[in-house]
Amino acid sequence: xxxxxxxxxxxxxxxxxSRRGKQPSDGDARxxxxxxxxxxxxxxxxEATPTARIAELAGVPKxxxxxxxxxxxxxxxxxxxxxxxxxxxxxxxxxxxxxxxxVGALSRLARRLPLRASPAMRRILFREADTHLSVRERLSxxxxxxxxxxxxxxxxxxxxxxxxAARLEAAAATFAAVLLYQESICLLTGHHIDPDAVxxxxxxxxx
Amino acid sequence: xxxxxxxxxxxxxxxxxSRRGKQPSDGDARxxxxxxxxxxxxxxxxEATPTARIAELAGVPKxxxxxxxxxxxxxxxxxxxxxxxxxxxxxxxxxxxxxxxxVGALSRLARRLPLRASPAMRRILFREADTHLSVRERLSxxxxxxxxxxxxxxxxxxxxxxxxAARLEAAAATFAAVLLYQESICLLTGHHIDPDAVxxxxxxxxx
Amino acid sequence: xxxxxxxxxxxxxxxxxSRRGKQPSDGDARxxxxxxxxxxxxxxxxEATPTARIAELAGVPKxxxxxxxxxxxxxxxxxxxxxxxxxxxxxxxxxxxxxxxxVGALSRLARRLPLRASPAMRRILFREADTHLSVRERLSxxxxxxxxxxxxxxxxxxxxxxxxAARLEAAAATFAAVLLYQESICLLTGHHIDPDAVxxxxxxxxx
Amino acid sequence: xxxxxxxxxxxxxxxxxSRRGKQPSDGDARxxxxxxxxxxxxxxxxEATPTARIAELAGVPKxxxxxxxxxxxxxxxxxxxxxxxxxxxxxxxxxxxxxxxxVGALSRLARRLPLRASPAMRRILFREADTHLSVRERLSxxxxxxxxxxxxxxxxxxxxxxxxAARLEAAAATFAAVLLYQESICLLTGHHIDPDAVxxxxxxxxx
DNA sequence: TATGAATGAGCTTTCATTCAT
DNA sequence: GATGAATGAAAGCTCATTCAT
Numbered sequence: 001x002x003x004x005x006x007x008x009x010x011x012x013x014x015x016x017x018s019r020r021g022k023q024p025s026d027g028d029a030r031x032x033x034x035x036x037x038x039x040x041x042x043x044x045x046x047e048a049t050p051t052a053r054i055a056e057l058a059g060v061p062k063x064x065x066x067x068x069x070x071x072x073x074x075x076x077x078x079x080x081x082x083x084x085x086x087x088x089x090x091x092x093x094x095x096x097x098x099x100x101x102x103v104g105a106l107s108r109l110a111r112r113l114p115l116r117a118s119p120a121m122r123r124i125l126f127r128e129a130d131t132h133l134s135v136r137e138r139l140s141x142x143x144x145x146x147x148x149x150x151x152x153x154x155x156x157x158x159x160x161x162x163x164x165a166a167r168l169e170a171a172a173a174t175f176a177a178v179l180l181y182q183e184s185i186c187l188l189t190g191h192h193i194d195p196d197a198v199x200x201x202x203x204x205x206x207x
Numbered sequence: 208x209x210x211x212x213x214x215x216x217x218x219x220x221x222x223x224x225s226r227r228g229k230q231p232s233d234g235d236a237r238x239x240x241x242x243x244x245x246x247x248x249x250x251x252x253x254e255a256t257p258t259a260r261i262a263e264l265a266g267v268p269k270x271x272x273x274x275x276x277x278x279x280x281x282x283x284x285x286x287x288x289x290x291x292x293x294x295x296x297x298x299x300x301x302x303x304x305x306x307x308x309x310v311g312a313l314s315r316l317a318r319r320l321p322l323r324a325s326p327a328m329r330r331i332l333f334r335e336a337d338t339h340l341s342v343r344e345r346l347s348x349x350x351x352x353x354x355x356x357x358x359x360x361x362x363x364x365x366x367x368x369x370x371x372a373a374r375l376e377a378a379a380a381t382f383a384a385v386l387l388y389q390e391s392i393c394l395l396t397g398h399h400i401d402p403d404a405v406x407x408x409x410x411x412x413x414x
Numbered sequence: 415x416x417x418x419x420x421x422x423x424x425x426x427x428x429x430x431x432s433r434r435g436k437q438p439s440d441g442d443a444r445x446x447x448x449x450x451x452x453x454x455x456x457x458x459x460x461e462a463t464p465t466a467r468i469a470e471l472a473g474v475p476k477x478x479x480x481x482x483x484x485x486x487x488x489x490x491x492x493x494x495x496x497x498x499x500x501x502x503x504x505x506x507x508x509x510x511x512x513x514x515x516x517v518g519a520l521s522r523l524a525r526r527l528p529l530r531a532s533p534a535m536r537r538i539l540f541r542e543a544d545t546h547l548s549v550r551e552r553l554s555x556x557x558x559x560x561x562x563x564x565x566x567x568x569x570x571x572x573x574x575x576x577x578x579a580a581r582l583e584a585a586a587a588t589f590a591a592v593l594l595y596q597e598s599i600c601l602l603t604g605h606h607i608d609p610d611a612v613x614x615x616x617x618x619x620x621x
Numbered sequence: 622x623x624x625x626x627x628x629x630x631x632x633x634x635x636x637x638x639s640r641r642g643k644q645p646s647d648g649d650a651r652x653x654x655x656x657x658x659x660x661x662x663x664x665x666x667x668e669a670t671p672t673a674r675i676a677e678l679a680g681v682p683k684x685x686x687x688x689x690x691x692x693x694x695x696x697x698x699x700x701x702x703x704x705x706x707x708x709x710x711x712x713x714x715x716x717x718x719x720x721x722x723x724v725g726a727l728s729r730l731a732r733r734l735p736l737r738a739s740p741a742m743r744r745i746l747f748r749e750a751d752t753h754l755s756v757r758e759r760l761s762x763x764x765x766x767x768x769x770x771x772x773x774x775x776x777x778x779x780x781x782x783x784x785x786a787a788r789l790e791a792a793a794a795t796f797a798a799v800l801l802y803q804e805s806i807c808l809l810t811g812h813h814i815d816p817d818a819v820x821x822x823x824x825x826x827x828x
Numbered sequence: 829t830a831t832g833a834a835t836g837a838g839c840t841t842t843c844a845t846t847c848a849t
Numbered sequence: 850g851a852t853g854a855a856t857g858a859a860a861g862c863t864c865a866t867t868c869a870t
Contacts, residue, residue: 029833045338047254050860061835066862068833123337129395130334131252140396147398167411170404177400178381181388188336189347191354193384197377204374205412236851257843268852270847279844443830459752461668464864475831477868486865541751543809544744545666554810561812581825584818591814592795595802602750603761605768607798611791618788619826650854671839682856687841689854 030068032058037075038083042120046076046128076124077134083121086141087114102157102203103196109153110179110195114145119183126184146176158206171202237275239265244282245290249327253283253335283331284341290328293349294321309364309413313406316360317386321352326390333391353383365413378409444482446472451489452497456534460490460542490538491548498539499530500556516571516617517610523567524593524609528559533597540598560590572620585616651689653679658696659704663741667697667749697745698755704742707763708735723778723827727820730774731800735766740804747805767797779827792823 027035036057040049051072055062069075117125129139150172175198182193234242243264247256258279262269276282324332332349335342357379382405389400441449450471454463465486469476483489531539539556542549564586589612596607648656657678661670672693676683690696738746746763749756771793796819803814 045254047252048338051862052860062861063835063837063863064833067835070862072861127337130330130391131255136395140398143392143396143398166404167408170401170408173398173400174381174385174405174408177388177392178384180392181384184337185350185384185387188343189350191347191350191380193380194377197373198381201374201377201381201412202408205408258845259843270845270852270854271850273845274851277845459668461666462752465866466864477831477833477866478829480866481830484866537751544748544805545669550809554812557806557810557812580818581822584815584822587812587814588795588799588819588822591802591806592798594806595798598751599764599798599801602757603764605761605764605794607794608791611787612795615788615791615795615823615826619822672841673839683840684842684856684858685854688856691841693840 029058029060029064033060033065033068033075034079034083038079038118038120038124041076041079041128042123046124046131051075073132076128076132079121079124080135080138083117084125084138084142085116086138086145087116088141088145100157102154102206103200105153105157106150106175106199106202107196109146109149109175110199113142113179114149115142122183123187126180143176143180146179147172150175154203154206157203168206171206175199175202236265236267236271240267240272240275240282241286241290245286245325245327245331248283248286248335249330253331253338258282280339283335283339286328286331287342287345290324291332291345291349292323293345293352294323295348295352307364309361309410310403310407312360312364313357313382313409314403316353316356316382317402317406320349320386321356322349329390330394333387350383350387353386354379357382361409361413364410375413378413382406382409443472443474443478447474447479447482447489448493448497452493452532452534452538455490455493455542456537460538460545465489487546490542490546493535493538494549494552497531497535498552498556500552500559501528501530502555502559514571516568516620517614519567519571520564520589520613520616521610523560523563523589524613527556527593528563529556536597537601540594557590557594560593561586564589568616568620571617582620585620589613589616650679650681650685654681654686654689654696655700655704659700659739659741659745662697662700662749663744667745667752672696694753697749697753700742700745701756701759704738705746705759705763706737707759707766708737709762709766721778723775723824724817724821726774726778727771727796727823728817730767730770730796731816731820734763734800735770736763743804744808747801764797764801767800768793771796775823775827778824789827792827796820796823 033054036054037049040054040057051065052062054075055065058065065075069078115122125135125139125142128135130136151168154168154171178193178198179195182195186192240261243261244256247261247264258272259269261282262272265272272282276285322329332342332346336346337343358375361375361378385400385405386402389402393399447468450468451463454468454471465479466476468489469479472479479489483492529536539549539553543553544550565582568582568585592607592612593609596609600606654675657675658670661675661678672686673683675696676686679686686696690699736743746756746760750760751757772789775789775792799814799819800816803816807813
């Protein structure tokens with residue numbers, strides 16, 4: 001089953017609608033500031049976005065941005081804190097796992113990343129990761145969680161310990177790398193990678 | 208044969224030495240400016256690096272930077288133009304290919320990316336790709352070339368057309384993704400991926 | 415008799431305790447605002463103290479400061495108005511005067527300045543005097559009163575009109591200058607002046 | 622006898638003329654910036670003076686102020702460093718000293734403070750002393766030097782060890798206090814103190 | 829009386845870029 | 850080519866003050 005809310009394939013617009021169900025400039029001032037920052041940071045990058053433009057897009061006076069976020073960097077930090085959630089435990093995963101169905105397990109993971117974040121927030125997560133510590137930490141945890149889940153899915157789906165641990169580890173890391181960067185690489189190079197095909201490939205590699 | 212010059216594993220220092228065989232502040236002014244910019248752009252990002260700091264690190268007066276590079280962006284463009292070379296044709300590759308040895312072929316590709324660039328330049332290539340067109344184009348060509356080579360290596364090593372074309376394509380793209388992003392992901396998350404293990408995994412997936 | 419309350423030698427803490435007999439953050443909001451302002455103005459100066467910090471230290475919301483004091487300058491004015499009292503008439507002074515004891519009279523004046531103000535308020539009085547008219551006026555009156563008293567003490571203690579009027583005037587002004595600035599100069603340069611020694615010096619000069 | 626150049630009585634205008642012999646807006650940009658800052662800091666205080674007004678009065682663009690003085694405080698520091706000189710040794714003083722003529726010695730000290738600074742710089746020295754360390758240090762050294770000289774003058778003029786050391790110390794400190802603060806107190810309270818009268822008073826006290 | 833979000837002018841500072849020498 | 854003073858637009862940020870509640 002595909003749930004669109006957290007599919008990485010859904011559009012920014014769709015995310016907005018499904019999460020807030022309102023017009024873009026709705027909500028209180030603080031929310032509108034974060035909305036604006038999210039859009040601008042995703043579009044042009046943190047450094048290249050003046051706070052004045054955030055205020056302008058949010059429809060609030062410049063000073064109000066600093067009322068809520070004393071320093072510009074606090075906007076980014078709050079954005080990451082409040083709008084990216086790495087889901088680190090999910091009991092249902094085991095329930096859904098079907099022994100032997102490694103492809104299905106990975107495919108499900110690809111469709112339902114343990115990340116609650118808009119497409120815009122994902123771009124911010126990657127783009128600003130190497131400049132800002134708090135962003136990097138979040139990304140780091142996401143990466144670890146995806147690897148953990150991929151490993152779990154593969155272990156469950158491939159009982160009997162076929163394949164050594166090292167190969168399983170490489171498989172999990174590879175799948176995480178592809179998932180994390182497919183959006184970026186597609187955006188940058190226009191080359192699309194189908195996670196399902198990779199899932200099948202990896203599953204096949206481990207039999 | 209392993210050539211260390213373009214190995215992704217070599218250090219920034221080693222690159223510097225092997226390429227220039229000089230002290231860091233050697234060379235003419237233009238070269239020193241590019242050296243400084245390379246280091247600073249890689250470290251803090253293009254936007255966050257003032258031209259004055261480039262001049263300072265290069266040991267040249269501020270005005271000289273603009274003598275060689277009329278606009279700041281020209282420093283980045285020149286850097287990418289002159290210090291990242293995507294090697295798009297290499298006759299020897301076929302010569303080295305051993306039919307049946309897919310792992311060896313991919314492993315060789317990992318060690319010898321079709322990219323002549325310092326580690327610093329690689330970071331710049333990824334970091335600034337979504338902001339600056341010229342950088343993005345270079346990255347795009349690099350990605351395409353790696354996929355092309357990975358596909359070629361796999362086709363050659365796995366004769367007989369075993370495995371369908373789609374799976375082969377997924378394998379090539381996966382390998383390219385891992386190669387391209389392993390440095391970034393390691394830098395960001397601390398998680399290291401061994402290209403050889405991935406090569407073996409993929410080769411095994413295609414038999 | 416020595417009364418410690420207005421001795422220039424008493425500490426800020428002692429003043430606080432003796433005057434209010436309460437915890438620092440006691441009292442109604444208006445009082446706490448003035449307390450906070452007194453401390454901050456004395457420490458960093460009027461201009462360098464934001465009203466927000468006054469409110470914060472006072473433990474009241476920012477808006478309340480402006481409820482009691484419509485403009486920031488009104489805090490300073492109220493402080494000077496309410497917390498510096500230049501005592502311009504004191505009948506007992508004559509009673510205590512002992513003809514012939516000029517040193518004792520001056521010494522008593524030094525210990526009991528005709529000023530009811532905390533050490534913090536004294537600093538404010540000097541520091542802000544040349545910027546704010548109301549402060550300057552208060553300081554001016556204090557200076558005049560000290561001179562008047564010193565002159566009176568010397569006249570009374572040195573009967574017979576020995577010494578001409580000009581010298582007596584210079585003596586009074588000198589004593590006032592030393593008294594008024596000894597705190598400042600000690601604070602600024604670390605050099606301490608003993609008012610008693612100066613009293614003796616001056617008395618001796620006039621025989 | 623040396624007169625007007627360093628007399629505390631000379632006007633700001635006269636100082637300007639005698640020191641530079643030019644129009645106010647002469648000199649290079651850096652000098653004009655310091656000129657403007659000197660005038661404005663003396664008039665309204667450091668905190669209350671925006672750098673933009675300094676630039677405006679100096680007739681230079683705002684950015685140039687920060688070209689020469691990276692932070693606003695550096696303008697004040699440079700001003701104190703370059704435009705207040707505490708003269709800590711002067712051989713002639715002994716030559717001029719006439720044993721027995723204590724009044725003359727003190728009077729000469731009053732007229733020729735061991736301070737090379739315009740009246741404006743003197744005000745800055747006092748006004749900003751308790752906020753800025755570098756200013757306070759300069760003032761502290763000036764105070765110490767005046768005391769040293771006053772003590773020296775009195776010792777020389779009053780041979781024979783008449784009067785104990787403590788009284789002599791008090792006398793020196795008193796004279797220094799009056800000299801240092803007469804300008805301030807005059808400015809603030811309008812009350813003028815004649816240093817000569819104080820000199821005579823003190824000399825008389827020590828016979 | 830009490831509150832804190834809202835406001836915008838103005839602050840210090842940064843910086844790419846120009847240009848006379 | 851080489852230099853660093855000069856320039857001004859724009860950045861991040863501060864802050865007194867207002868005002869609806």
